[in-house]
Amino acid sequence: MKYYSTNGQASFATLQDAVVKGLASDKGLYMPERIKLLPQAFYDHIEDLSFQEIAYRVADEFFGEDVPSETLKQIVYDTLSFDVPVVKVKDNIYSLELFHGPTLAFKDVGARFMARLLGYFIRKEGKEQVNVLVATSGDTGSAVANGFLGVEGIHVYVLYPKGKVSPIQECQFTTLGQNITALEIDGVFDDCQALVKNAFVDAQLKQHMKLTSANSINVARFLPQSFYYFYAYAQLKKQGKADDLVVCVPSGNFGNICSALFGKKMGLPVKRFIAANNANDIFFKYLKTGKYEPKPSVQTIANAMDVGNPSNFARIYDLYGKDHAAICADISGATYSDEQIADTIREVQAETGYICDPHGACGYRALKEGLKEGEVGLFLETAHPAKFKSTVDKILGADIEIPAKLQAFMKGTKQSIPLSKEFTEFKKFLMN
Numbered sequence: 001m002k003y004y005s006t007n008g009q010a011s012f013a014t015l016q017d018a019v020v021k022g023l024a025s026d027k028g029l030y031m032p033e034r035i036k037l038l039p040q041a042f043y044d045h046i047e048d049l050s051f052q053e054i055a056y057r058v059a060d061e062f063f064g065e066d067v068p069s070e071t072l073k074q075i076v077y078d079t080l081s082f083d084v085p086v087v088k089v090k091d092n093i094y095s096l097e098l099f100h101g102p103t104l105a106f107k108d109v110g111a112r113f114m115a116r117l118l119g120y121f122i123r124k125e126g127k128e129q130v131n132v133l134v135a136t137s138g139d140t141g142s143a144v145a146n147g148f149l150g151v152e153g154i155h156v157y158v159l160y161p162k163g164k165v166s167p168i169q170e171c172q173f174t175t176l177g178q179n180i181t182a183l184e185i186d187g188v189f190d191d192c193q194a195l196v197k198n199a200f201v202d203a204q205l206k207q208h209m210k211l212t213s214a215n216s217i218n219v220a221r222f223l224p225q226s227f228y229y230f231y232a233y234a235q236l237k238k239q240g241k242a243d244d245l246v247v248c249v250p251s252g253n254f255g256n257i258c259s260a261l262f263g264k265k266m267g268l269p270v271k272r273f274i275a276a277n278n279a280n281d282i283f284f285k286y287l288k289t290g291k292y293e294p295k296p297s298v299q300t301i302a303n304a305m306d307v308g309n310p311s312n313f314a315r316i317y318d319l320y321g322k323d324h325a326a327i328c329a330d331i332s333g334a335t336y337s338d339e340q341i342a343d344t345i346r347e348v349q350a351e352t353g354y355i356c357d358p359h360g361a362c363g364y365r366a367l368k369e370g371l372k373e374g375e376v377g378l379f380l381e382t383a384h385p386a387k388f389k390s391t392v393d394k395i396l397g398a399d400i401e402i403p404a405k406l407q408a409f410m411k412g413t414k415q416s417i418p419l420s421k422e423f424t425e426f427k428k429f430l431m432n
Ligand SMILES: *Cc1c(COP(=O)(O)O)cnc(C)c1O
Pocket: 105, 106, 107, 139, 250, 251, 252, 253, 254, 255, 256, 257, 304, 305, 359, 382, 383
């Protein structure tokens, strides 16, 4: 399969190039040149298949031409080493819990898949070690570090701002050891990002070592997210709840919902989608006005969705032939203030006992306000509430339980290398 750029100025890329490069040379996002419809027979019996079986079937459509079937199967099965259950919250509203992976957030799926696919390409080429640089304000670093942990031929450097990530987040990428090195930068997130960007354009460094990024716009991180939408459908179908299905995705960079829209193009019977935003309402406004006007992000309690210029808008726009009406026909929007998010967390807990994280709460609320007669709603619980423990505790006046998996990270010994925000110092470190 070939991949084209949404900006239309770069040449077609192979899967391997698209994965290694991440972004096309014209700064566009890669798109698969074809999206194949899965046969009706697959959907007729989907409820009899396991998550891994379903995912492999979907993966084969995208990656089957480029990766041998046994290898692809292994990658898919290794990636999905945890469940993504659909849980009933109340009548006709269900939660797709994407937080049962190693770092308790949905980004585990894409990060684990990408790590294994990149590992395969490296082995195939008999290449020397590849170094992944990732700047993080918290969550991306943990998903990438854990996704790549122990993958042969790859070393990961996580750059994070000293004192600016939560203790829970910090221990998720500083306690791993093996092929993961955490670099504690004396600066802010933007300094970390600048160091990574400078490294990619430094000729001497490029000659010295092979560098790549594990950015969320990478096709190997974004396409595998479609797997769990198919599996969620299968789970609901089994319960006779899959007709008139509305899927609601708490959205920031719009990668997650974009994977769902790819699913629909493959024939997944979802009636319509809702993109739930926090106060960063660029997409919501686009739906209303037809104008896409990025602006600086504002800080909210659903901070993984604090995005003022969602990268994957370019993919959605391309997928729908740049047609505003076509986009509006499939997707509606919602936007919520911090106060509304907090109210929703309290309300769901009081009414049902279910504890939403701040992101999932946006999804729940959009369904509650937007579902029509006869529809069944599924919202994505994109992270475990304990990842935002201090926020959720304060809202509920509670002391919510920290899952054993998170506690295990907190027991580990922090290992990180302090560096200043000067590029020369970072470069010297990498050269040695
Ligand atoms: C990254 C993230 C989101 C936003 O997902 P996008 O694909 O960027 O739209 C939502 N919730 C959580 C917990 C996240 O980590």
